[in-house]
Amino acid sequence: MSKVIGTAVNRKDGYAKVTGTATYSAEHDVPGLVHGVVVTSTIAKGRIKAIDTREAEKAPGVTAVFTHKNAPKVFKPSNNFMTSKIYEARLPLSDDQIHYAGQIIGLVVADTFERARYAAHLVKVEYDAQKPTIEAKNAVFKEAPPQMGEEFKFVKGDVAAGMAGAATKLEATYTTSTELHAPMEPHAIIAQWQGTDALTVYEPSQFVALSQRTYAELFGLPSEKVRIIIPYLGGAFGSKAFPWPHGILAAAAARQIKRPLKVVLSRRQVTANAGHRSETEQTVRLAAAADGMLSAIAHEVKSSTSPVETFTEPCTSVTPAMYTAPNLLLNQELAVMNIGTPTFMRAPGEAPGMWALESAMDELAWALKLDPIALRLKNEAKEHQRKGLPFSAKHFADCLRVGAERFGWKDRPEPRSLTRDGKLIGWGMAAATFPGFRGKTSAKVRLLPDGSVHVLTSGNDMGTGSYTVVAITAAETLGVPVEKVRVEMGDSQLPDGGLAGGSQMTASLVPTVMKACQDILKTANCTTGTEACAALQKSGRAAIEASASSAPGDETKKWAFQSWGAHFCEVTVDEEIGRLRVTRWVSVMDVGRIINTKAAASQVRGGVIMGIGQALMEECHFDPNTGYPVVYDLATYHFPAHADTPRIDVAFVGEPDLNFNPAGVRGVGEIGITGVSAAIANAVHHATGKRLRSLPLTPDKLI
Numbered sequence: 001m002s003k004v005i006g007t008a009v010n011r012k013d014g015y016a017k018v019t020g021t022a023t024y025s026a027e028h029d030v031p032g033l034v035h036g037v038v039v040t041s042t043i044a045k046g047r048i049k050a051i052d053t054r055e056a057e058k059a060p061g062v063t064a065v066f067t068h069k070n071a072p073k074v075f076k077p078s079n080n081f082m083t084s085k086i087y088e089a090r091l092p093l094s095d096d097q098i099h100y101a102g103q104i105i106g107l108v109v110a111d112t113f114e115r116a117r118y119a120a121h122l123v124k125v126e127y128d129a130q131k132p133t134i135e136a137k138n139a140v141f142k143e144a145p146p147q148m149g150e151e152f153k154f155v156k157g158d159v160a161a162g163m164a165g166a167a168t169k170l171e172a173t174y175t176t177s178t179e180l181h182a183p184m185e186p187h188a189i190i191a192q193w194q195g196t197d198a199l200t201v202y203e204p205s206q207f208v209a210l211s212q213r214t215y216a217e218l219f220g221l222p223s224e225k226v227r228i229i230i231p232y233l234g235g236a237f238g239s240k241a242f243p244w245p246h247g248i249l250a251a252a253a254a255r256q257i258k259r260p261l262k263v264v265l266s267r268r269q270v271t272a273n274a275g276h277r278s279e280t281e282q283t284v285r286l287a288a289a290a291d292g293m294l295s296a297i298a299h300e301v302k303s304s305t306s307p308v309e310t311f312t313e314p315c316t317s318v319t320p321a322m323y324t325a326p327n328l329l330l331n332q333e334l335a336v337m338n339i340g341t342p343t344f345m346r347a348p349g350e351a352p353g354m355w356a357l358e359s360a361m362d363e364l365a366w367a368l369k370l371d372p373i374a375l376r377l378k379n380e381a382k383e384h385q386r387k388g389l390p391f392s393a394k395h396f397a398d399c400l401r402v403g404a405e406r407f408g409w410k411d412r413p414e415p416r417s418l419t420r421d422g423k424l425i426g427w428g429m430a431a432a433t434f435p436g437f438r439g440k441t442s443a444k445v446r447l448l449p450d451g452s453v454h455v456l457t458s459g460n461d462m463g464t465g466s467y468t469v470v471a472i473t474a475a476e477t478l479g480v481p482v483e484k485v486r487v488e489m490g491d492s493q494l495p496d497g498g499l500a501g502g503s504q505m506t507a508s509l510v511p512t513v514m515k516a517c518q519d520i521l522k523t524a525n526c527t528t529g530t531e532a533c534a535a536l537q538k539s540g541r542a543a544i545e546a547s548a549s550s551a552p553g554d555e556t557k558k559w560a561f562q563s564w565g566a567h568f569c570e571v572t573v574d575e576e577i578g579r580l581r582v583t584r585w586v587s588v589m590d591v592g593r594i595i596n597t598k599a600a601a602s603q604v605r606g607g608v609i610m611g612i613g614q615a616l617m618e619e620c621h622f623d624p625n626t627g628y629p630v631v632y633d634l635a636t637y638h639f640p641a642h643a644d645t646p647r648i649d650v651a652f653v654g655e656p657d658l659n660f661n662p663a664g665v666r667g668v669g670e671i672g673i674t675g676v677s678a679a680i681a682n683a684v685h686h687a688t689g690k691r692l693r694s695l696p697l698t699p700d701k702l703i
């Protein structure tokens, strides 16, 4: 047996990415291409009274202008996550109504991008404007409707009774800002029709097979007539799972003009039209006995959605998995505001949810004069309180113990007692968690006589390392060097490789690839790939091939699958100028078996860096007058650079979670960000004595 699984393997796609030969959506060389630029609304609410496209149509190079008056035909998809899914339920240009600033109200097509962009400015629009709802303080919050089949409200016992007799009580409200996905690659599409009944789409997708079915439904075609090609994505974080309005409009317009059409959103358009994480306001109530045993937990959340789609940032999902109390109350409220549609963003719910919960646990620990690690261990959940199921594998205590050792946590002195170079020093910690998800996937594996292996699946690599994970799995199972494995992904003509989201690609795809490789050995009646190759050479055949699928089974009725972690950090605070630096970081994770130690640690580091962004910098307000986001590019939306990021020490504990899948992997994409902002705010409290409850922790809050 070669031992590739669990070693550090360089990215299969690394060379192509650093040399610029990796082809992203907007870069495919499609002959005869024309360019589209979207026209967007300058008001946030109302209707289009008149739209004049005459001047734009006469501009040089312009071949078509689309508005709601001549909107190209699309059908309503079923939009249910199974057969199809679009981000915004309202189809583009479907009427004259305006729901948010930046909403797409037209598309100008020309022979060059510059000419299309120029002509887009010539479209004249008159509006009947109404007063939009832009700020949460003016919004009407109502009970959030069920999401993906689950109610938000959950009541166990009686929180009021659990609070009443408690020795120590805490009630605190924590807020987070609107956050942007800000992927390095902006949203883009090239839509190319073959006649009017076959479509090729080059567009980022985290779920290639679903994107194929969705475009098929949008145009009334069988899925086989739609091909999605997306070998590389430049970051997604949840914002590139399904088609947005610009993609739908581009594909529809391309059919009508009978030319391949490219639409690339500007950074400003990406900000307004392609998702964000809603701001949240979370109130946590905790009650505990003097020994730290919790008697009540309440977690109540407000977030917002757009008028054209319902999405609730599911912050309370973490609470019933983390800590047990006999009395537990969860509830979420949602307001409709005139801003673009919010959606899934790395650890949707878990990232802001853990900010509130893990800040509150720290506050409670200080109030009880207990070590925050001891408080967490005392109350850790043995079962998932909503699912009523035990955790399949849980090594949370090991995360805390190993993390504390690596960091040197013991003997933490009183707040405001550590200084260095005239700055205050603080230590903080917080837990991390993310559910284990797994989906159905299929793949095909071919063993060739020269000993090389070819793996084919539509599942794709959004930058997380899926190419490499698949190659490692095939190399390990067939006993061939990883360099001999070629992986093809991100094409809907390949077997359905499932969703790159919910941190599930590895848990979904690795068991499938293992199975296909084992089938090859069975077919060849050999125990290794080398033997199988020799047999293949003798037989004179071109290849041995196997297709396999795998899917979750009954285990989800027996177990709750959840990953665990702990973050420890040091910050320095210069109170004179409000400067906060993160100077030391340790993360310890229990995510089941690790396939690629290098990529897995990188995923955790990426999550921590994104969490540092959430904690310190990422902030997006909407102008109450125009409704437009006041930040709109990678210069105005701040996130951490290398200089803002310390060395991040990552360690893994835990064991293969074989109840979950035969590979024992749970996935590692999202857990890294959870708990990070709380660990930082907890460290700031230790440094300064100040409890900050509103993210981001900008200098003005630290002076």
Ligand code: MOS
Residues within 6 Å of the ligand: 206, 236, 237, 238, 239, 344, 345, 346, 347, 348, 500, 501, 502, 503
């Ligand atoms: Mo992720 S937010 O599941 O892409």
